[in-house]
Amino acid sequence: MNKILTYSxxxxxxxxxxxKNKQKWVSFxxxxxxxxxxxxxPKYHRYLKDLLEKDVNRISSKELSKIIGFTASQIRQDLNxxxxxxxxxxxxxxxxxxxxxxxxxxxxxxxxxxxxxxxNLGQAIANYAGFKSSGFKIKALFDINPRMIGLRIRxxxxxxxxxxxEYIKENDVKIAVICTPKEKAQKxxxxxxxxxxxxxWNFAPIDLELPEExxxxxxxxxxxxxxxxxxxxxxxxxxxx
Amino acid sequence: MNKILTYSxxxxxxxxxxxKNKQKWVSFxxxxxxxxxxxxxPKYHRYLKDLLEKDVNRISSKELSKIIGFTASQIRQDLNxxxxxxxxxxxxxxxxxxxxxxxxxxxxxxxxxxxxxxxNLGQAIANYAGFKSSGFKIKALFDINPRMIGLRIRxxxxxxxxxxxEYIKENDVKIAVICTPKEKAQKxxxxxxxxxxxxxWNFAPIDLELPEExxxxxxxxxxxxxxxxxxxxxxxxxxxx
DNA sequence: TAGATTGTTAATCGATTAACAATC
DNA sequence: TAGATTGTTAATCGATTAACAATC
Numbered sequence: 001m002n003k004i005l006t007y008s009x010x011x012x013x014x015x016x017x018x019x020k021n022k023q024k025w026v027s028f029x030x031x032x033x034x035x036x037x038x039x040x041x042p043k044y045h046r047y048l049k050d051l052l053e054k055d056v057n058r059i060s061s062k063e064l065s066k067i068i069g070f071t072a073s074q075i076r077q078d079l080n081x082x083x084x085x086x087x088x089x090x091x092x093x094x095x096x097x098x099x100x101x102x103x104x105x106x107x108x109x110x111x112x113x114x115x116x117x118x119x120n121l122g123q124a125i126a127n128y129a130g131f132k133s134s135g136f137k138i139k140a141l142f143d144i145n146p147r148m149i150g151l152r153i154r155x156x157x158x159x160x161x162x163x164x165x166e167y168i169k170e171n172d173v174k175i176a177v178i179c180t181p182k183e184k185a186q187k188x189x190x191x192x193x194x195x196x197x198x199x200x201w202n203f204a205p206i207d208l209e210l211p212e213e214x215x216x217x218x219x220x221x222x223x224x225x226x227x228x229x230x231x232x233x234x235x236x237x238x239x240x241x
Numbered sequence: 242m243n244k245i246l247t248y249s250x251x252x253x254x255x256x257x258x259x260x261k262n263k264q265k266w267v268s269f270x271x272x273x274x275x276x277x278x279x280x281x282x283p284k285y286h287r288y289l290k291d292l293l294e295k296d297v298n299r300i301s302s303k304e305l306s307k308i309i310g311f312t313a314s315q316i317r318q319d320l321n322x323x324x325x326x327x328x329x330x331x332x333x334x335x336x337x338x339x340x341x342x343x344x345x346x347x348x349x350x351x352x353x354x355x356x357x358x359x360x361n362l363g364q365a366i367a368n369y370a371g372f373k374s375s376g377f378k379i380k381a382l383f384d385i386n387p388r389m390i391g392l393r394i395r396x397x398x399x400x401x402x403x404x405x406x407e408y409i410k411e412n413d414v415k416i417a418v419i420c421t422p423k424e425k426a427q428k429x430x431x432x433x434x435x436x437x438x439x440x441x442w443n444f445a446p447i448d449l450e451l452p453e454e455x456x457x458x459x460x461x462x463x464x465x466x467x468x469x470x471x472x473x474x475x476x477x478x479x480x481x482x
Numbered sequence: 483t484a485g486a487t488t489g490t491t492a493a494t495c496g497a498t499t500a501a502c503a504a505t506c
Numbered sequence: 507t508a509g510a511t512t513g514t515t516a517a518t519c520g521a522t523t524a525a526c527a528a529t530c
Contacts, residue, residue, distance in 0.1 A: 033475075036521065042467035046446065060487060069448070072487095073523050080489060088488040089530040105467050106474025120365035127361045130446070130463040134470055175473075199473045201466065205287065205371070207310070215476055217469035221460065222371040225442065226283035226346050228458035229375055232416075232440045233347025234274075235456055277497065301511060313511095314499050321513060329512040330506040 037078050041105055043068065044078070048098035060091035110135040111199070112172055116188055117179035118143040118151075118158045121203055125177055126153045139171055144184070161188070165195045177201045178208075278319050282346055284309065285319070289339040301332035351376040352440070353413055357429055358420035359384040359392075359399045362444055366418055367394045380412055385425070402429070406436045418442045419449075 047068045051059060061072040068075070079085055079097075082104050086092045102108060115122050118141040126141055141153060142161045151158045159167060167173065176197050178185050185204035192200075199215040202208055205222050288309045292300060302313040309316070320326055320338075323345050327333045343349060356363050359382040367382055382399045384390060390401045400408060408414065417438050419426050426445035433441075440456040443449055446463050 034521075038471055039464070039468055041471060042461070042464035045467065046463070062487080071523060073525090074521090076487090076489065077522080084489065086488050087530060088528070089486045091487065104471065104474075106470045106477075107467065109470070109474060109477070111473070120361075120368045124361035124365040128462065130466060133463075134466055136466070136470075175469075198476070199469055201469055213476060213480075215469060215472045217465055217472065219460070219462065219465050220283070221369065222287070222374075223280070223283035224458055224460050225371060225375055225377070226286065226348065227280055228416075228440055228442055228456060229347045229350070229377075230279055230282060230345065231456045231458065232352070233345075233350060235439070235454065236347075236350070275497075303511080312499065314501090315497090317511090317513065318498080325513065327512050328506060329504070330510045332511065 111175045113175040115141045115177045122179035168195045175199045182206045286342045352416045354416040356382045356418045363420035409436045415439045423447045
């Protein structure tokens with residue numbers, strides 16, 4: 001009897017905590033969302049934004065299927081992982097759905113961010129417009145090359161890599177973009193995680209070894225290029241038949 | 242009887258054609274290799290190169306599993322899609338396997354390549370070292386901005402986008418890297434495919450609509466960044482529990 | 483109301499993992 | 507030879523697709 005009382009008290013606490021926030025509730029229930037679904041979310045976000053800009057205000061899974069290329073069934077399954085955003089007989093409200101997916105993607109959260117490596121790629125990313133629709137705020141670049149230190153990319157200063165740990169602590173930086181050569185990447189990653197970095201957007205061609213609670217998203221350009229190479233070769237063999 | 246004769250003649254021709262090239266034979270048999278497998282190949286290639294550089298000359302699927310993070314079973318399955326590269330009781334010869342995967346990836350094929358869009362990203366890619374281990378030969382950059390036309394990035398000239406169709410035809414260009422704003426990407430892609438482009442490495446945040454025989458490999462940076470954002474948010478909710 | 487379309491369960495398909503005979 | 511490890515078949519797991527009752 002005592003046990004049942006305890007359980008139901010816990011249950012009331014949980015229900016109260018999440019009543020006003022369905023997304024948190026769903027996350028708490030934590031039927032782990034598969035990476036396959038997660039990686040489709042940004043694409044939904046992009047297509048919904050396009051629709052918004054065309055002043056479309058409602059869309060059915062069937063219509064969306066036609067433009068985005070997933071099956072209608074998959075679209076409904078995907079969205080239902082996060083809540084019932086649609087309405088029978090009507091479909092989905094484009095603006096609402098876009099807003100909800102923004103929230104699910106965490107685009108409303110802000111993160112102080114630094115770019116490590118101020119070479120061509122680091123500079124390209126510093127100027128990258130894609131950041132503006134996210135909560136990542138670029139604060140500075142870091143480089144090892146004395147000739148670069150002190151220079152500015154737009155309104156961002158290039159700082160000495162030697163000072164990065166201090167900077168991260170003092171400026172509450174949570175995210176880093178790694179654009180260094182692969183030889184430097186692991187050491188730097190370990191160093192910055194030590195002082196509070198929670199997530200890394202990694203462009204170095206290496207698989208970083210870090211504590212599992214640190215989120216690493218890789219952009220392995222070589223792997224993408226080699227995949228292109230494979231597919232070209234395959235197509236070529238097909239043509240020769 | 243006639244039919245059987247015909248069949249067996251065909252068979253002899255096929256066998257003869259492919260006797261010396263197992264990879265072509267396997268491709269011809271065309272049990273379609275899944276994208277999941279294809280996208281793992283560059284990672285095998287990278288880890289095998291690392292092993293080569295460390296003068297390791299043999300490795301078992303079990304050992305490789307430990308460093309690359311796929312199961313030993315998956316490694317053996319993956320490799321066997323392309324041929325029996327291993328030896329019972331011994332494992333795989335690192336140098337041979339690396340060479341074979343290079344061939345499978347088509348890294349030995351050469352492709353004249355152009356970069357379209359000479360902004361930060363286009364320049365970063367023009368300077369990108371990852372190309373050197375592939376067969377993609379960058380010949381020129383193209384831009385719409387008159388102030389950029391005529392400038393040089395390393396030893397590459399920036400040419401007028403207006404002249405691109407002509408250039409592609411005259412220089413036997415087969416591959417293009419698209420680094421333009423998304424508004425320009427579709428039009429340019431259609432234009433260049435018209436004059437012989439076979440493959441596109443697309444950095445514009447749009448899904449290009451092109452004939453199905455054209456190979457498109459997308460690098461959608463925003464989608465990668467938004468995935469990072471999602472995972473950070475998820476981790477945050479976990480921490481708050 | 484009738485038609486449309488969702489949310490959700492069940493069926494199918496494909497990819498990963500396990501197991502083991504073959505063999506170096 | 508005995509031990510190790512592959513290549514490959516079978517079992518499992520997970521993701522996608524189909525179907526349909528609920529309901530706007």
